[in-house]
Amino acid sequence: MISLTEENYLKALFNLANNAGEVNVNELSKQLDIKMPTVTSMMKKLAEKKLVHYESYKPLRLTEKGKKEAALVIRKHRLTEMFLVDKMGFGWEEVHDIAEQVEHVRSAVFFDKLDELLGFPKIDPHGAPIPDKNGKFAWIAYDKLSDCHAGETVKVSAVIHTSSEFLKFLNNREIRLGTKIKIKSVESFDGSMIVSYDNRPADTLTHTVCERLLVEKTK
Amino acid sequence: MISLTEENYLKALFNLANNAGEVNVNELSKQLDIKMPTVTSMMKKLAEKKLVHYESYKPLRLTEKGKKEAALVIRKHRLTEMFLVDKMGFGWEEVHDIAEQVEHVRSAVFFDKLDELLGFPKIDPHGAPIPDKNGKFAWIAYDKLSDCHAGETVKVSAVIHTSSEFLKFLNNREIRLGTKIKIKSVESFDGSMIVSYDNRPADTLTHTVCERLLVEKTK
DNA sequence: ACATTTTGTTAGATGAATCTAACATTGTAG
DNA sequence: CTACAATGTTAGATTCATCTAACAAAATGT
The missing domain is CATH 1.10.10.10 (Winged helix-like DNA-binding domain superfamily/Winged helix DNA-binding domain)
Known part of the structure; x- marks a missing residue:
């Protein structure tokens, strides 16, 4: 135990x-x-x-055993977050702290039911993969926005650092999973990017922000 | 704390x-x-x-303070049970053990959201009252079925002893909250009752069962 | 390369929640 | 009314998760 x-x-x-x-x-x-x-x-x-x-x-x-057990805790955490957002109407910036508590519930049926009600989701509200019941992750190879170049258009697929402050910042900028970002230019001296998305006026994202956004390149 | x-x-x-x-x-x-x-x-x-x-x-x-704190824990427990049954599709016999775990979650917003999603319910899936946010109970005076008499027709309004075994027994007999039971006769020597409900053949309920069913008399 | 800083370990104490063994009080049945 | 049974308390030990103080090893910078 x-x-x-x-x-x-x-x-x-x-x-x-x-x-x-x-x-x-x-x-x-x-x-x-x-x-x-x-x-x-x-x-x-x-x-x-x-x-x-x-x-x-x-x-x-x-150890391998340790990784599996860790993955099962992460599974409970991420299923909970997904449920809180999708089924209970919480914002993605609110769910981390609640999930930290609920993840320790010891009831296999409870988490199986969450999984089922959610339609067996593969990713959580922050784009992070949800391990399966054996603790296996389906890793997806995303790029950091900070590693992309001017002229590219990319889709936001996940966020690293899911602190409430950072997520509220993204809410203010109306950046969410799926947002398509066009990179207008990159400042070489500080790595900040001038970007546009969703018909909003061009905006600057600092390097810190760009490092925390994982994206897929769109053709 | x-x-x-x-x-x-x-x-x-x-x-x-x-x-x-x-x-x-x-x-x-x-x-x-x-x-x-x-x-x-x-x-x-x-x-x-x-x-x-x-x-x-x-x-x-x-103490009064102790009663209030106890009521707030019971509130969390019963809101959780209600959510598990109404929103997640668990049976009333499955929810006690899960709620024992979830009730210890420390997040006011979480339980406020449960309450709201459920439409501020006054009773839980077993008919027990849910205290309000100040720990106040809205007690309803039900009768035990075992205190009723032959000829009366009553509505099942709550169950005492919410053990999974007892609730499964009620499931088998298709007795749930709202079931209208007609008391055909009462055996004086052991307090068992012969009853009918829902167009089912007449059935015997032992005194133990009748003591655990709370009912309202119907006119 | 050696002195200093950073990182890691050992030893021993603490507080929470539990236990067993022994003792004390209360209730009850002849 | 007394003795036995049931209930409750005290004392002291145990386990878990934490801490501080002191010591040891590794990394770093001039």
Whole structure:
């Protein structure tokens, strides 16, 4: 049995993992707002349970079992977010905190029902993939808007950093999943972009914003 | 701040209270499946927080503050049950265990939204009243079916003991809220009733069943 | 390359919620 | 009315998740 606390550590480990699947104790400590010694001792416990590979002074890595369990928590989180937006009428900027709570509900039938009512969605309201019941992700290779070039037209497909502040900013600019953005020009010195979309006047998006928007190129 | 554990003690105290509002340590211990010494120490803690009146060897009583907090937990529980049945398609026998988990979600907007989507319901799927946001109950005075007499026709308005087994039994007999039951006769030696409803063949309901059905007399 | 900063670990304490064993009070049945 | 049963409390231990203080290792910068 995996406790609520352990679920939170697994989810954070999964979300923080770099290309090599590695996470530092310090990063994890900051992410969870829990002191490093506590993190170290929890990592030893999760290593006992075969959920994490742990060696002193080495970066942390989830085991295959750990990745699966993390994916199942993320599945519960994202199904909840999708339900809150699609079926309950919440805005995409409101659902993260509620889903953080609901994701710990222990009832397979409950999440199966959410899944069914939603028509077995593959992505959540922020464009992130929803793992299947075996913890498998259907990864889609999007580009960051910041890696695109002037003249291209792209479709917003997902947002990274789903903080309420950032999402409210996007609401104000009327940018949502599916919005088609035409890149007019890119400032080389700060990476900001002048863009237009939806018949709105041309607008500037800072590099920070462009890095957080994942897009698909349209032909 | 009231912890999840404390919420469970308050809810149990509220549900077990007799006419005088009193509960014994032993009953509470059995209800929660927690040993008596643990209950005693939690009662001292809740007394510190002014949620319970506690004196050694005396029955337990919720304070007004304790009653209100208990009612707010019960509100979250019953709104959740209503949503699970009305909006998600669960059977009334499935929702108790799920609601036990969801009731601990800390998000006022979430429960306000449930309330709104349900059209501010006054009763839950088992006919129990849903307290308002101030913890006030709109009590309705129903009769137990077991207190009714031969010849009367009554409408099922609520069920006590919402265990899944009992509710499945009612499902099998096609008894639900609103079912109109005609009492053909009552066996004086064991209190069982011969009844008919919905054009079904006459059927016997044991005293145990009749005690758990709350009804309104129809003219 | 060595001194300093950053990162990570060990040791020991704390608070919440639980337990068992032993003792105390209350209720009840001859 | 007394003895036994039922109920309730005290004392002390345990587990989980957290902390602080002190120490150790690794990374970094001049």
